[in-house]
Amino acid sequence: MSNYTKTTIGTDARVELHETLKLTGAEISVNQLPAGSGVPFVHSHKNNEEIYGILAGEGKAVIDGEEIPVAAGDWMRVAPAAKRQFFAASDSDMTYICIQVRENSLEGFTAGDAVMY
Amino acid sequence: MSNYTKTTIGTDARVELHETLKLTGAEISVNQLPAGSGVPFVHSHKNNEEIYGILAGEGKAVIDGEEIPVAAGDWMRVAPAAKRQFFAASDSDMTYICIQVRENSLEGFTAGDAVMY
Numbered sequence: 001m002s003n004y005t006k007t008t009i010g011t012d013a014r015v016e017l018h019e020t021l022k023l024t025g026a027e028i029s030v031n032q033l034p035a036g037s038g039v040p041f042v043h044s045h046k047n048n049e050e051i052y053g054i055l056a057g058e059g060k061a062v063i064d065g066e067e068i069p070v071a072a073g074d075w076m077r078v079a080p081a082a083k084r085q086f087f088a089a090s091d092s093d094m095t096y097i098c099i100q101v102r103e104n105s106l107e108g109f110t111a112g113d114a115v116m117y
Numbered sequence: 118m119s120n121y122t123k124t125t126i127g128t129d130a131r132v133e134l135h136e137t138l139k140l141t142g143a144e145i146s147v148n149q150l151p152a153g154s155g156v157p158f159v160h161s162h163k164n165n166e167e168i169y170g171i172l173a174g175e176g177k178a179v180i181d182g183e184e185i186p187v188a189a190g191d192w193m194r195v196a197p198a199a200k201r202q203f204f205a206a207s208d209s210d211m212t213y214i215c216i217q218v219r220e221n222s223l224e225g226f227t228a229g230d231a232v233m234y
Binding site: 017 | 120217
């Protein structure tokens with residue numbers, strides 16, 4: 001496998017990076033929700049935790065029925081079993097990334113996994 | 118463990134989310150490089166792949182000595198063994214996220230791991 005892969009994303013409603021970048025430890029999507037819209041279903045996961053980062057705009061997350069306001073600069077971890085659904089505000093588009101990784105898969109990291117030169 | 122954790126990040130030069138969000142499958146950092154500056158060291162990893170997403174501005178990545186221009190909207194996977202270093206352009210700040218995950222740790226994902234309601 002090459003030492004790196006690279007792509008440039010545009011303004012599609014949803015971009016998934018796993019295939020494009022040949023990821024092996026995560027699936028990452030970049031999502032645009034127009035004002036007043038939401039993901040059209042509730043879902044949970046069997047084995048994967050998801051980390052959501054709001055990049056622009058505002059809206060809300062509904063996690064196991066709890067409504068949580070979110071806005072640019074907010075980051076959330078959602079446990080696999082939690083039932084989740086995201087919505088843009090009625091008057092604001094919302095851009096967010098969703099990072100899907102296997103729960104408990106990370107061992108050493110940063111100083112514990114890096115080699116410095 | 119709670120069904121979710123949440124934090125709001127500011128404009129610090131570097132924010133690390135693993136401890137704050139109690140992540141178990143990734144470390145995620147959000148990084149600001151002022152114009153003309155760069156990460157002050159070259160590094161690689163033992164076991165982890167890194168995914169970089171440029172959120173604002175422009176600069177370059179140096180991967181195993183190859184200079185790769187990067188700008189907002191660019192995403193890269195960097196293999197564990199690759200030697201990497203990121204720089205902002207001389208006339209542009211650069212904001213990027215770095216997602217560190219264990220190589221080959223993801224099994225099923227999205228439709229293969231989701232439960233729909």
